Amino acid sequence: MNSIARHAGIPHPYGAEEADRQPAPAFSSTEDDAGIPLHPSAKRLFDRAPVLRRIPIFGEASEAYGPACVISLALSYLLCKGLSGGFIGGSVFPIFVNVYKVEAARYQRLSGVMDLAWTIKAFTALICDTFALFGYTKRWYMFLSCVVCGVFSLLYGLLPANPSSGDIAAGFVFLSNYGMATVDILSEGFYSRLIRKIPESGPSLVSWVWWFISFGGTLGTMIMGPLADLDMPQVGVFITVGLQFFASLIYLFNLYGEKMNREERIEDARIMHKELLRELEKERALSRKEGKEGSLDVDQGKALQLEPIGNGETMALTDDLPLNLTHTNQEQAQKPMEHTGGYQDEASPELLLPQPIICCCGLAEINNEVVMRNKRVVAYCLVITVAVITMAFGNVYADTLGLLIICVVVSLVCSVMSFWALPYVIARVNVFNYFSSAVYIGLPGIGKFYIAGPDCVPGGPNFSLTFVYTICTVISTVSSLTGILVFNYFFSKTNYRKIMIVTTIVLLPFVLPEIIMLKRWNIQVGIPDHFFYIGTSTIISPLISMVSWMPTVILLSRVCPRGSESMVYAVLASFGNLGDTTSTSIGAILMEYVWPIKSNPPCDFSNAVKLVIVCEILSPLLIIPLTLLLPNVRVCDEIDVDGKMASKKTQEEPHVKPGKDSNEVH
Incomplete structure (x- = not known):
């Protein structure tokens, strides 16, 4: 009997290797109350120290993953x-x-x-x-x-x-x-x-x-x-x-x-195979229900077999076959299994996967199907990488005009390429994330005003770094966590566009305290710098920023296509981070060309107020028209491929289409 099948409860989905470590007798704790299989090593640990299972988060995660x-x-x-x-x-x-x-x-x-x-x-x-x-x-x-x-x-x-x-x-x-x-x-x-x-x-x-x-x-x-x-x-x-x-x-x-690369390739193919069979079964049921027997959108032969890539070498994907089988000896290895009931899917006696190409005397293996299945996303990823290198050298070596040209070219090229490489709704979200970061222009260069001594800023705040890094960090962390709760309770069912507009408008007035401190008006009315800074920049701003950040994370996870989630999400996150660098680069351009700042004695922060007004009050207002790029749906709504709210019927019916172009992201 198969080593997995002999155990009571739900077998753990990590395969026979881990399941073999479970004891042969049936035990009641192989499955938790929610029906999640209990990892074998977790069972051994919790049998010896049951109190560990009650540790919040750790207990539940260990039950499933070990x-x-x-x-x-x-x-x-x-x-x-x-x-x-x-x-x-x-x-x-x-x-x-x-x-x-x-x-x-x-x-x-x-x-x-x-x-x-x-x-x-x-x-x-x-x-x-x-x-x-x-x-x-x-x-x-x-x-x-x-x-x-x-x-x-x-x-x-x-x-x-x-x-x-x-x-x-x-x-x-x-x-x-x-x-x-x-x-x-x-x-x-x-x-x-x-x-x-x-x-x-x-x-x-x-x-x-x-x-x-x-x-x-x-x-x-x-x-x-x-x-x-x-x-x-x-x-x-x-x-x-x-x-x-x-x-x-x-x-x-x-x-x-x-696990080793070849094991993971086999595992991925098995999962894909099961998903395809599941989709085929749903399509058959739907066809029978609608009286369209046999009119499937997915070609069954193609669904059960992945085309070889490269030299045509393939790899067997049955549970008990060796990892290095080719198509020739695969048939011989499968014969015993046909009589032992090794296959549970009648339509899938075999499944072929492109074999990794071995190079450098076995030191490396090339999974070329990763590139072949996501050609456009890969090309866009390379474009962003070139843009990053260009921005890096531009910030270090280019003059003010050269840096400005680089920022404009990078923004235009990456934004246009986004609509070529990604589905339309994902591209719109991608461009919004980039420009929403870029227009909120960061000014780390004026930070010395707050910690400079009397030789640089006479009568200035003169904060210690212990205050800025230790006390303010703790307070801002608590404030950010509070922002998550505020979002969950008050904005989890609100329209994406409305959240971004509201948080932008609410956040802007809290930039005014920074101007007040730069002008030293708070001292004139008797408000200490430390108290004033904590009450505004350390508490309110992180809270609102977190409320604004949460919906973008949720939206990215909603629009990423199934099957390419990791790669597409990484590309979207990378382009958003590039917007932060563009933001600080624009701030440097303004400091060098329009309102210069001198942070070494004799210091001159007289233009800091103008920079704050333009970069942190006026420029972020551009986020409001940019919200038109976001889907006009609520955070709690399911989104279809067009960025619209998916109907209940759409969610229930399977959506299976043949792959026409390997460049498309599904």
Whole structure:
């Protein structure tokens, strides 16, 4: 008897390898109250320590995905993105402004360059999914990324304290961030596969991951405050080196439990096969109901077989066949199974999948079907990557006019290409996310006004970095979490366009306190700087920003096409992040060409008020007409391919069409 079939309850969907570890006798806890299969290692852990099952989030996630996987994900995100991101991000301002003495306009440019690392995650995902390194699509890439992050963090911390170090340091921070971004996107891809197998526990796993990201990032930033006030911001950078070393051990020993590339290809094909059979059955039932027997939209022969790509080599996809079978010896291997009942789908005795191409003496495998099935998305991903490189070099080397031309060309080319590469409704959302980020022009260059001493800003706020990084970070984190609750209670059934318009209009008046502080009017009426800053910039703004951010995340998840969710979502997120860099680049252009700022003694922040009015009050008003790009539906509505509310009939009826063009995204 098959090793899975002998167990009582629901077999765990990770296959026979994990299921064999379950004890042979039937036990009642193989399935939880919600009908979710219990992971074998979770059962062993909870039998020995039942109290662990009652830990919020952890218990539910471990039941489905196993405690080893859940704990390794938590450690990975805590060490690599949470704490490391907090230390590196928190070190940038004090090192560049206080140690290197970089001028405001230059710092404005370099801050955009450092953030670009998070914009090329889509390209990274494409490369890693296409080229399996040492048999894995994620494991060794994440290991190398931790090494890269640690090495360049060390070099960043060792740079001499002079203005000439600014450009080099920006490159080192970019590469350090790129290492963290690579681990982030590949980890997202890993747990996305888990969630597709057991979607019921997906929210718990995502919440678990984001809790550690938030906790680690907040803790790292809080620690950087006192270190910066002690003139030791490099200490946080050196701590990052150690954190990356420990994080690399997770991937060195494969604590994620990632399967090898060939196993995952077979697993993907089995899932696709089952989904196609399910759709065919639904179509047959619909045809019988409507009296159209035999008139299917999907050709059955094509549904049960994937066309070979490249040299025509194929791989067998039956549960008990070896991984390296070709079409010739596959038929012989299948004969025994035909008599043992190994096939449960009568229409699918075999399923063919393009075999990965082995190159470099077996060091790498090429999954060319990843590119072949998403040609236009891949081309668009490459365009965004070229745009990122252009923006990076433009911010470092171009003059003011050259940077302006680059911003305009990048915006136009990437926006137009979006409508060529993506379905119409997705392209509109993509363009909205980019321009909504770009028109809210960031001004990190004027941040020194708040921490500068009397030699730079006489009578200024003179905040300590402990106050800005430690106290304000805690308050803003709580405020952001409150924003999530506000969204869930008051805006979860509101129109997308209305949410963006309301949050934009409500947020603009809370920019006025920044103008009041720049003009020092709050002191004239007797309101202390610390109290005034906390009450406005630290509490209200993060809350409203979170309410504005939540619907965009939900909308992206709603419009991503089934079967290409990860790649399309990564592309959309990358283009949105590129909008943030465009925003800071426009701010640098205004500082250099229209209203200059001088942040080193003798300082001059007289134009800061004009910059704030234009960049943070007038420019964001452009978001209001941009909302026409969003679907005119509510957050709680299902959306069809045209961006309209899907009717109940549409949701119930299967929608199966033959693939006419490999360039289309379905």
